[in-house]
Amino acid sequence: MKTIEGCLPCPEAKIAIVVSRFNSFITERLLEGAEDTLLRQGQVNPDNITCIRVPGAIEIPLTVKRAAESGKYDAVIALGCVIRGATYHFEIVANECAKGLTQTMLGSNIPVAFGVLACDTIEQAVQRAGSKAGNKGSEAALSSLEMINVLNNLKNVG
Ligand code: INI
Numbered sequence: 001m002k003t004i005e006g007c008l009p010c011p012e013a014k015i016a017i018v019v020s021r022f023n024s025f026i027t028e029r030l031l032e033g034a035e036d037t038l039l040r041q042g043q044v045n046p047d048n049i050t051c052i053r054v055p056g057a058i059e060i061p062l063t064v065k066r067a068a069e070s071g072k073y074d075a076v077i078a079l080g081c082v083i084r085g086a087t088y089h090f091e092i093v094a095n096e097c098a099k100g101l102t103q104t105m106l107g108s109n110i111p112v113a114f115g116v117l118a119c120d121t122i123e124q125a126v127q128r129a130g131s132k133a134g135n136k137g138s139e140a141a142l143s144s145l146e147m148i149n150v151l152n153n154l155k156n157v158g
Helices: 024-040 057-069 089-107 122-127 136-156
Strands: 015-020 049-054 075-083 112-119 129-131
Touching: 015 024, 015 057, 024 049, 024 075, 024 112, 024 129, 024 136, 049 057, 057 075, 057 089, 057 112, 075 089, 075 122, 075 136, 089 112, 112 122, 112 136, 122 129
Parallel strands: 015 049, 015 075, 075 112
Antiparallel strands: none
C-alpha cells in the first residue's frame, strides 16, 4: 500500500497570510501564532512570508483568491475574527467569509488554510488566540505546511 502524507518542514515555501484588522486585538495574536509556527516548525525563510492586511472578514476571500491566483505563493493562510454582536450582521459576515473561502479553496491550485474565528463571545475568541484553547492561527499554519508537502508528494508519486 502506498501512503501519501506530508511532514511539516517547508524551507523553500513562499506563504501569504491574509489577516483582517477588525478585532485586531485577536487577529494580531493569530498572526503571531501563524508566523511562529511557519518559522519554527516549517523552517520557512522569513523573507518568504508575506502578510496582507484587509479591513474585515468579508474582504478576506477576494484577497485570498487574488493571492492564490498570483502564482507567487505555495499556500495562503486566512486569519480573521468574527464576534457575535446584537444583530444578525455577525452571521452574514461569518457565513459569507466561510462560504467565500471554501469556494476559493476548491478553485485554487494551492492549499488555503482557514483560520477565521467565529465566536459568540470575546472570551471564546481570546481562548482561541493563544490561551486556553490554543492558537487557531498556529493551527492554520500547521495545516498549510502539511498540505504543501502532501500536494508535492502527490505530484511526485510514481
Ligand atoms: N468584520 C470582522 O472581521 N469581524 C466582525 O466581527 C465583523 N462584524 O461583526 O461586523 C466584521 N465586520 C466588517 C466586515 O467584515 C467588513 O469589513 C465591512 O462590512 C466593510 O466591507
